[in-house]
Amino acid sequence: MNRRVLSLFGLAVLAGAAFTPLSVRAQGGPSTPAGSPPPEAQQPPKGEDQAVSLAKLDGVKGYKGLEFGSAFSAAKDLELEQDRGQLKIYKKKGEPLLIGSALLETVLYFYFDGKLYGVSFHTNDGQDSLALKTLFGEAFGAGEPSADGGPSTIWIGKKNGALYDLNTSSGEASAFLFDIKLHDAFLAYEKAALEKAADQLVKGE
Numbered sequence: 001m002n003r004r005v006l007s008l009f010g011l012a013v014l015a016g017a018a019f020t021p022l023s024v025r026a027q028g029g030p031s032t033p034a035g036s037p038p039p040e041a042q043q044p045p046k047g048e049d050q051a052v053s054l055a056k057l058d059g060v061k062g063y064k065g066l067e068f069g070s071a072f073s074a075a076k077d078l079e080l081e082q083d084r085g086q087l088k089i090y091k092k093k094g095e096p097l098l099i100g101s102a103l104l105e106t107v108l109y110f111y112f113d114g115k116l117y118g119v120s121f122h123t124n125d126g127q128d129s130l131a132l133k134t135l136f137g138e139a140f141g142a143g144e145p146s147a148d149g150g151p152s153t154i155w156i157g158k159k160n161g162a163l164y165d166l167n168t169s170s171g172e173a174s175a176f177l178f179d180i181k182l183h184d185a186f187l188a189y190e191k192a193a194l195e196k197a198a199d200q201l202v203k204g205e
Contacts, residue, residue: 053141058157060177063119064092066109068160068179070116078109086113086189102131110178112186118178129173133164136175156180 062068066075078090090109097104102123110118123129133153137143140162146152151166161183163176 050141053139054155054157057140057155057162058159060160062116063107063109063177066116066119068116068118069182072111072114072116075109075116081108085193087111087186100131100135102128102135104128104132105172112182112189115182116179117182117186118176120177121175123173124171126171129166129171132173132175133166136162136164 060068062070072078072088075090077093079093080088081091082089088111090111091106092109095107097107099121102121105122105124108120108122109116110120121132123132136153136155140155143153143155143162143164146154151168153164155162157180159180161178161180163178164173165175166173
């Protein structure tokens with residue numbers, strides 16, 4: 001079983017855990033308490049720059065000519081890495097692995113219900129991991145740090161999202177670029193599948 005597939009599957013779950021509060025914040029967050037300055041007055045100067053960067057994130061159509069939401073039939077030279085029911089993960093033959101100054105170990109394509117919903121990027125050493133995070137920061141801005149203070153960063157636009165996660169022990173890192181609507185559908189599917197499996201376990205089925 002491909003450890004990178006497992007690593008990214010965990011990353012997708014992490015994106016789901018952080019997704020709801022960050023998406024709410026992206027839409028304006030909770031109402032401002034009485035007597036507080038308006039939200040725009042509370043934003044630091046870099047807020048405008050971050051909004052511009054998130055607009056760039058929302059402008060991402062896909063990767064290497066494959067658009068988010070496109071059918072699997074539109075893809076070429078993809079080899080199945082893992083079949084998780086409605087979620088299937090693929091690797092492309094002859095994929096270029098140098099992106100900026102980051103030399104990747106692999107790139108994986110996530111298809112949910114037959115549609116491309118995300119692309120993952122993986123590195124296997126500290127130097128390339130730092131280069132990958134720098135690339136995402138340059139493209140999409142500073143992002144939001146992990147709520148638990150961990151080595152993760154997430155970017156949530158209105159249409160697309162991105163996530164970077166570092167393994168501080170090994171120096172390996174994974175980044176995930178995804179379509180929010182399809183990711184939301186994937187999370188709903190995962191939740192339903194989990195509830196069904198739990199019910200069957202309780203019933204001894």
